[in-house]
Amino acid sequence: MIFGKTGFGGAVADFEAAVVAQDAKRSGKAFVRLQETFGQAKEADLLDGGPRLAGVLEQVPPGPRAVVAVLVGACVERGADAGRCAPGVLAGLREALEQAVAFADAWAATGGGAFPAADGDAPGDDIVERVGADAAAGWWTLHQWETAAVAMLNHPVVRVDAAGVRGELLRLLTSVERASGAEFKCLAYALLVLDDEPLVALHRASGTGYLLRFSGVGDNFQLHTLLADALIGGGHVEGHAPSSQEAAVCRETPGQVDTVGSFDLTAPDGARLWNEGAPADIPVVDGVRLLVLDKPSYRRQWPAGRFFPGMRGDVLLERALEPEETERWFAHVSPAKDATG
Template sequence: MTAAVEALAPLLPGLAGDFAQTAVLAGACVEWGGSPMALAGVLPKRASEAMMLNDLVPGCWAEAAPGRPLPEPVSASTKQLVQALVTLARPQGRPDKGDMTRIAMSWFDMEDWLKALITVLGDGSFRAAVPAAVMAELRERAAAVCGRSQLAAWVGQLAAVLDNERLVVLDPHARRGYALTMSGVGDNFQLHILLADRLIGDPGRGLLSGVRPDRSWVEAATGADPQLGPENPAIRRFRLFDGHGAYVYPEGVPADIEPLDGTRVLVLHPANGELGMGIGRVFRDMPPALVVDRVLESHEVDSWLSRIAPAVQKDFMATE
């Protein structure tokens, strides 16, 4: 499978339209056990280009065929869209017919590029091999088209995943703090589950008192079937705020947590009721890691608590 991925990777930059399914095949080879690393230099850039071109299609179509509805993004409509958009090509110069054809093809092939990219972005080594500038470009271009593509929204989330990220967690009520390292956490509700699992325990060992999360929730957040269902939702054990006092929404991602003095800080507050989720993790094939490196010394906790801003408790479970 790795040899197949290595053979397919050099072909991808020049493909478009139905041939973009070659990327899906490469992704399938990775799912079947192949290494994704040969794709790191080509697939993210090609998928990013597909999103950029796809974002141009509505404007180009409105210019080429004013008043007419955009064709459905299915292969049967390819000829209609290509014929319309190539009329915008310049006889000499750019964009030429090739450019406009590639733009038109992105209306039909973008999802194929994104399917393959989602598969490989779940691998931490692959994410580490993609330059930061390419990841930033993926996030930007995914944001531009995510309104019409759930796959693009997922790519944007995966491109924002933090790896080997330092995290400080503070409980101002217990006046305790922890230094952790986080990798591969897909969303903040998954982070809620993992934090509760790592930090709630025996106070005599420096942990926090409270009700530990059900084991099935932790397994759903790590490597088991992520679906918990309505009968056994994962209930958060606390509300999270960042070091600037802003509420950390469970629906968000860890990258949304604004750093304080260069470090992402989470401040724990009482849950004030039950908020549950029927899924333990968004990305089934992305293994998370959340490691408690050490319990902070009391003077370190005091230092961090002196720097954090008061929590702006405007979430719907805040108390007066």
């Protein structure tokens, strides 16, 4: 597609050409136009512009690179191809995380103290002198990279394609969080999302077991509601079944609907698995995630919905386990522990 000279499409074309030519003055002007024209961009320009901007991210200087990555993410949210955009964004995220780790190391080596809040347009000269420009940019832009990366990771094709790097990204992120005391929960949970993941759920009160498979579930609140819909709503076990609306907003319907808990989620060793956690917290036993469903120990309410509003999630019941299978799985299970223990 050939863009005209105006609007977002024209700004993308000018920015792309200027970055490739390493024309700083021209790219600076086009960078401003990208931000000014995005809100009125036509669908065709967004679909084409996202991958083109992602394709030159590596050549953009560290500061504006994060802003361009956010624009790429916004293009994806409005229909641009996430699979084509994601490699550039995730590569930029990795570099920012590596630089943020370098920031933490340099900060500790030069006296430590509370990390500066990255809430300005750019780090001050004193920060840059203390840790270096690249490290400062890594820390300063990390929330922007989080926004851009989550927009990519909303899509299963990206999560599958990035399977080989997600663990390393999470390792780097964990290092930054520990050193800084800051939380990047959206990015951490997005990197932990599982797809086509088998799950054995054992219902302690009835002594029955079930093989399920889940994808795109952002947190255990969402998992909890979808498990209750599959097992209680499906007539397999007794308990509180969520309404169709409560289940729908946990799959792909926009919005939230108040719900109440149907289970205590318990690990095989008897420890509580909190709704605030992620499905990746469920322990793996003999190659499969194993979860025990106990009677709710108290009434708990929350707004049912999706942790990632742009991510479709689901839990599917494949089959009830035979009694012999169920008995073998229960052999791995300990009594539930007190929630405070």
